[in-house]
Amino acid sequence: MDQLQLAEVVERYLKGEMDPQEKQAFEEMRRNHPELDQTVVEYHHFLEEMERYGEVRRFKSNLYDTHHTLQEAGEIRELQLKPSTRIINMWNKYRRVVAVAASIAGITALFISGMLSLFTPKTPFRDIEELRRKVSNLEKQSSNQRAEINKFRNKIDPSADIRYGGTSFLIDAKGYLVTSAHVLKGAKQVFVQSNEGNDLLAEIVVQDPNSDLAVLKINDEDFKSPRQLPYGFSKGSTDLSEQVYTLGYPRDEIVYNEGYLSAKTGLDGDTMACQITITANPGNSGGPVLNKNGEVIGILNARQASANGVVFATKSKNIFRLIEELNDSDKDLSIKVKQGSSIKGVNRNQQVKKVQDHVYMVKVVLG
Amino acid sequence: MANTDQELAVLKAIGNNEKAAIEAVYKENFSLIQHFVVSNNGSEDDARDVFQEAMMVLYEKSKSPDFELTCQIKTYLYSVSRRLWLKKLQQSRRIESQVENFDRVVPVEEDLEEHEKLNQQYLIMRTAMGKIGEPCKSLIEAFYVHRKNMHEIAGYFGYTNADNAKNQKYKCLVRLKKLFFAQYKNA
Known part of the structure; x- marks a missing residue:
């Protein structure tokens, strides 16, 4: 019997799924083969632990959901301590840090003012400005060349069976992306393509069929992680009729669309999702849904076949939950989901310009 | 103090991971523990973590076959949370003043x-x-x-x-x- 068969037989035995005859034969074998007996004992312990692990995870996720539901309903809220105690607490906690920061700030200020007086240019400012423009022109040219070269250096095996899955976007500048789980169905290998057209190798960190979310990690030396993401993620709920927009790859190029939130729940009253009226096509799956403040309120995942323009999105609070579970399940991970958006109040044009660099096309190599 | 029938039913439901019971107990008890943690050098997140761990202890207890609770759920959760938080404070040596004393704590070691x-x-x-x-x-x-x-x-x-x-x-x-x-x- 090989390992796999053994695993199956032992599991059936432990779950009581054997008929009496088979069970008798198996117990006979256990008596005669001490090493088999040992394996069964091991499996018993392991499967029990596995079941308990599942139970604990389900309970934890229930606790997490409950906290959010109650918070949203206003049943529990952050405590308003008397300001004085709060400030004293903070002072006690951080006074060391404050002292160090203050001294560093002092030294830096002295240093900078010294440097400034040393290097203040005698030439007029205009020349410098022009020079700078020349340098940036040069930089632009060379980056164009780089893009050209990259086009020829094709990483994906041309004979591979590729499906242009959908859209994904950065959740943490370290190279973590979020997308719809169904986009990755049957994937053997995943590449993401940036707005500039570079293919980057990515690996699947987690797929959660329940919320239809997945997390990818870009594992490619060509990936330059941005200093910070312009958009944040919204934890709260969005109001009906609120304007939203999305960016995605229904075709080879990034496409912008706008619409509004038309219902607070998804198909059949699914509370994990919401309904948006927007133009979306296959390939938009996994794209971000942003509100006017540049906060991600959801991830596009499905469209109702029978109605035009009706699209469903997974609410972004599910991302927080998934990431929390993920960070919790692996000590080495510390994915941070940013809440505040730094493009609040910026006009739509500029917002899109900033956001689009962090939206990637997902290419799935089928296994 | 023994549990009322109602509390026993709630405990059983917690052991079965039933959402309604979890929500009821959460709503009833969270703010007490939140207040305790936050007014003793803790953050909102600390309060949530401590309370959820205490809920986990209650869950494990409700699942065990020889389960009994000799006090009200509220007292139990408070005692566990208090113990958990004091331990954490000691570990991180954030403790500077005496924690305010509360009545009704049961041994949970x-x-x-x-x-x-x-x-x-x-x-x-x-x-x-x-x-x-x-x-x-x-x-x-x-x-x-x-x-x-x-x-x-x-x-x-x-x-x-x-x-x-x-x-x-x-x-x-x-x-x-x-x-x-x-x-x-x-x-």
């Missing part, structure tokens, strides 16, 4: 030791799961955590039929078992 043991086991499995890689991790989670059947799993992960998915599941299980026992011996 034994329960917390038991919880610590169970938590160690959980962490061992969690570490093993963290090492197994994809698609095994998602596949095993779909089966054991999200309780999907083999048919759904096959459709989801793109296997041609349930038997293929099952085969893959056993492959993953054999690997996970190895990782689990390797961790176990290290611990």
Whole structure:
């Protein structure tokens, strides 16, 4: 019997799924083969632990959901301590840090003012400005060349069976992306393509069929992680009729669309999702849904076949939950989901310009 | 003080991981513990973590066959949370002033030791799961955590039929078992 068969037989035995005859034969074998007996004992312990692990995870996720539901309903809220105690607490906690920061700030200020007086240019400012423009022109040219070269250096095996899955976007500048789980169905290998057209190798960190979310990690030396993401993620709920927009790859190029939130729940009253009226096509799956403040309120995942323009999105609070579970399940991970958006109040044009660099096309190599 | 029938029913429901009961107990007790943690040098997140861990202890207790609670749920959760938070404060030496004294605390040391043991086991499995890689991790989670059947799993992960998915599941299980026992011996 090989390992796999053994695993199956032992599991059936432990779950009581054997008929009496088979069970008798198996117990006979256990008596005669001490090493088999040992394996069964091991499996018993392991499967029990596995079941308990599942139970604990389900309970934890229930606790997490409950906290959010109650918070949203206003049943529990952050405590308003008397300001004085709060400030004293903070002072006690951080006074060391404050002292160090203050001294560093002092030294830096002295240093900078010294440097400034040393290097203040005698030439007029205009020349410098022009020079700078020349340098940036040069930089632009060379980056164009780089893009050209990259086009020829094709990483994906041309004979591979590729499906242009959908859209994904950065959740943490370290190279973590979020997308719809169904986009990755049957994937053997995943590449993401940036707005500039570079293919980057990515690996699947987690797929959660329940919320239809997945997390990818870009594992490619060509990936330059941005200093910070312009958009944040919204934890709260969005109001009906609120304007939203999305960016995605229904075709080879990034496409912008706008619409509004038309219902607070998804198909059949699914509370994990919401309904948006927007133009979306296959390939938009996994794209971000942003509100006017540049906060991600959801991830596009499905469209109702029978109605035009009706699209469903997974609410972004599910991302927080998934990431929390993920960070919790692996000590080495510390994915941070940013809440505040730094493009609040910026006009739509500029917002899109900033956001689009962090939206990637997902290419799935089928296994 | 013995539990009322109503409290016993709630405890049983908690042991069965029933959402309505969890929500009721959460709503009833969270702010007390939140107040305790936040007014003793803790943050909002600390309060949530401490309370959820106390709920976990209550859950484990309600599941055990020889289960009994000799006080009200409220007192129990408060006692556990208080113990957990004081321990954490001592560890991080954030404790500077005496924690304000509250009445009605029951001894919970034994329960917390038991919880610590169970938590160690959980962490061992969690570490093993963290090492197994994809698609095994998602596949095993779909089966054991999200309780999907083999048919759904096959459709989801793109296997041609349930038997293929099952085969893959056993492959993953054999690997996970190895990782689990390797961790176990290290611990």
